[in-house]
Amino acid sequence: MLDAGCGTGWWLERLARDGHPADRLRGADRDPDRTAAATARVPGAAIATADLRALPDPDGTFDVVLFMTVLSSAGPPAAVAAVLAELRRVTAPGAIALVFEPRIPTPANRATRLVRTCAVEAGFGPRTAARSVTLLPPLARRLPDADAYARWARVPLLRTHRVSRYDRR
Numbered sequence: 001m002l003d004a005g006c007g008t009g010w011w012l013e014r015l016a017r018d019g020h021p022a023d024r025l026r027g028a029d030r031d032p033d034r035t036a037a038a039t040a041r042v043p044g045a046a047i048a049t050a051d052l053r054a055l056p057d058p059d060g061t062f063d064v065v066l067f068m069t070v071l072s073s074a075g076p077p078a079a080v081a082a083v084l085a086e087l088r089r090v091t092a093p094g095a096i097a098l099v100f101e102p103r104i105p106t107p108a109n110r111a112t113r114l115v116r117t118c119a120v121e122a123g124f125g126p127r128t129a130a131r132s133v134t135l136l137p138p139l140a141r142r143l144p145d146a147d148a149y150a151r152w153a154r155v156p157l158l159r160t161h162r163v164s165r166y167d168r169r
Contacts, residue, residue, distance in 0.1 A: 002062040003027045004052055004087055005070035009038025012045050026062070028055060053082040060092040067099045071120065072112040080115055084123025091168045097124055103132060103162040117164060124166045132159040 001020065003011050006027030016022045022044030029035050035049045050056060052070065065087055074080045091097065105114045121127055135143075135153040137160065143149050152158060 001025055001064040001066070002057075002087075002090065003066045003068070004083075005029055005068065005073070006038050006047065007031075007034050009034075009041040009045070009047065011066060011068060012038060012042045012047075016042050016045065026057075028052060053079070053086050055086055055090050057090045059089055061090045063092055063095045065091050065095070065097040067097060067101070069100060069102075069112075071099065071115040072101050072106075074115075076113070077119065080113075080119060081123050084120065088124050088168060091124075093168055095168045097166045097168065099164045099166060100133075100161060101164075102160060104160055106160075117162075120164070120166060125168050127164050127166050130162055130164040132156055132162050134159055134161040136160050 001015065001024060003026070006012055006029045009027060012025050012027050015025055022042055025042065025045040027035070027038050027045060027047040028050045029038065030049065030051055032049045035047045038045070039047045048056060052074070071080050071083065074083045087097070099120055101115055102112065106112055117127055117130070135149055136158050139152060139158065140149055143152065
């Protein structure tokens with residue numbers, strides 16, 4: 001399993017805690033400070049400082065690839081396409097990618113771009129499932145508790161992100 005753009009290893013740590021063997025987990029991030037933190041956080045996982053457009057892994061290495069707000073930070077459409085092409089290369093046929101990205105523009109964060117599902121499908125494969133998630137953060141921060149969050153999160157229009165599954169064919 002590859003966490004593409006693993007950052008400090010939060011997802012990898014969660015996967016290891018949930019029973020995935022650390023020696024079967026791989027992370028890649030371009031920032032050496034983040035990969036050092038991920039290495040310390042998940043002993044036994046293989047963490048590489050690498051550009052997602054040029055991974056050191058052989059073709060068809062991974063059965064699962066996670067993209068957690070990676071594509072929206074990859075840069076212009078050509079950079080997104082290059083990341084997707086490389087990740088498709090290292091993903092085994094029949095494998096899946098789970099993609100968590102904003103589903104609406106985030107003008108307050110100029111470092112990110114909205115990546116449409118059609119771009120991911122063109123670069124990786126067809127989407128087989130999707131679900132909107134994450135209550136609008138400015139609203140969520142003002143809510144008094146988890147119950148209020150759950151009530152407001154039932155309103156699809158107020159959910160800002162999408163988690164999608166894509167199949168590598």
